[in-house]
Amino acid sequence: MTDNVEVLIIGGGVGGLTLAQWLTGLGRSWRIVEREAYLGGPLAHSQYVLKWIPGWPAVSGRDYMAAILAGIDTAHCELSGELTQIEMDEIDQGWRCQLSNGRAMRAKKLVFACGAAPVSPFAPAERVIVGPGLQKIAHLQTGHRVLVLGGGDNAAEHALILQEMGCSVVMLVRSALRASAVLAQQLRAAQIDLRVHGDALPLNVSASGVELFGESYDYAAVYYGYQPSTAATVFPLLYGPDQRISRDVFILGDMSGPSYPNILLTQGQAAVVAKQIDHALSGD
Ligand SMILES: Cc1cc2nc3c(=O)[nH]c(=O)nc-3n(C[C@H](O)[C@H](O)[C@H](O)COP(=O)(O)OP(=O)(O)OC[C@H]3O[C@@H](n4cnc5c(N)ncnc54)[C@H](O)[C@@H]3O)c2cc1C
Structure with missing residues (x-):
């Protein structure tokens, strides 16, 4: 059986979860596929007090993520899963996706929010x-x-x-x-x-x-810094002849290779991507 959603989000960390909240608010359907058995990314278990979040003077990564997760319907999240295959759906103008846990999905837009890994x-x-x-x-x-x-x-x-x-x-x-x-x-x-x-x-x-x-x-x-995830590059289909990513695919957060990776930037990007997707779907 294939699930139909408007947006499939790959990665359930800060960016993916914030995007999911925005999409919910905009009335859009979404699924998250997360590689780990838990949501929240590396901050989910971090006891560090976070910096650079005005309004949250002494919150740990774990508590910050718990607050975000409280607004998420986790029934829409596929844990311990990864994208294994993507095909273009010419008729429906979207993507047919196969997940490593055996689930199949059809989505109009794909968002990669897979973060970065320490090098x-x-x-x-x-x-x-x-x-x-x-x-x-x-x-x-x-x-x-x-x-x-x-x-x-x-x-x-x-x-x-x-x-x-x-x-x-x-x-x-x-x-x-x-x-x-x-x-x-x-x-x-x-x-x-x-x-x-x-x-x-x-x-x-x-x-x-x-x-x-x-x-x-x-x-x-x-502690030599981070390398943005290359999870999207394994699917050449997502890129045009000029190596630019398809207009139906978005990359956000640390995976987009910001010079100064941080939570607020990621969450801001998620808000922008949500609005762009909403706009595009309204016109689709
Ligand atoms: C220990 C630590 C402390 C930090 N402290 C601060 C701070 O104080 N202030 C601040 O502003 N920023 C801080 N940061 C940076 C901030 O956490 C990141 O900028 C932010 O989490 C980026 O969000 P993201 O969604 O891009 O990536 P992440 O939050 O890393 O989420 C990526 C998610 O994608 C999943 N994933 C990866 N590959 C795949 C795949 N192939 N398929 C499916 N899922 C996949 C991962 O498991 C993860 O859940 C800290 C980071 C760390 C690690």
Whole structure:
């Protein structure tokens, strides 16, 4: 059986869920297909207090997502699923979509809101932690030697958190610290051991830790930023000969590669996309 919806949203994080709320308000039908078994994306389990959200002075990612989710009809969300196949529906002027959980969907518009993933130049390993997340460092203990790689805000914040947890932290930046002035000041006050490494980084990873420049650490924690998801590029059908995405397909949030990824930008984009879709469907 094929479900018919006006909008199929791929990705149930901040952008996908905000878009769903807007579409509901505009009286449009939608489904979300989310790869994980839960909605909300990486913020759903984040205990960090969020920044850059005026009006929400001390809310954690988890609580912010819970507030958004309270306005969502989760019966319209397919969890633990991904898009596996797309075909153009010439008669209905839409897309026939196959999901990995066996469901089939027909949608007039597709929206990709798959976010971004933290990047690391190192092979995945138990002793190499990649990207921010308190849950990723929760198992570290007092006395652990941790090599923090990266010079941005995430690296600085995690160096401070790890030191507070009682770890012995060495922070390694390629050329200069890029973290905000506030965090740079906190690093100085906390007397974090900050070193510059240049381009070559011959990290030696073993089952019991990492070694670099003759020094041993229990863990390396890598904060080298994010790479926008490429989930749409695996479907060449979505792109025209000029490599531009079809006018029936939208990309929003971190996946659109903003120079300054954040929640408000994503939610603003979701509002704009919702209005564009509503407008287009009214004229369809
Ligand atoms: C730990 C952390 C702290 C942050 N703190 C702040 C902050 O304080 N203030 C701020 O403004 N911003 C913050 N950000 C950034 C902010 O969370 C992002 O800009 C925002 O979540 C982007 O929303 P999104 O919908 O594009 O992506 P996400 O929220 O990442 O959602 C993407 C969703 O798509 C799903 N997905 C991925 N691939 C597929 C696929 N192939 N098929 C189906 N589903 C898929 C993912 O599982 C996820 O649920 C933080 C981010 C993190 C990770």
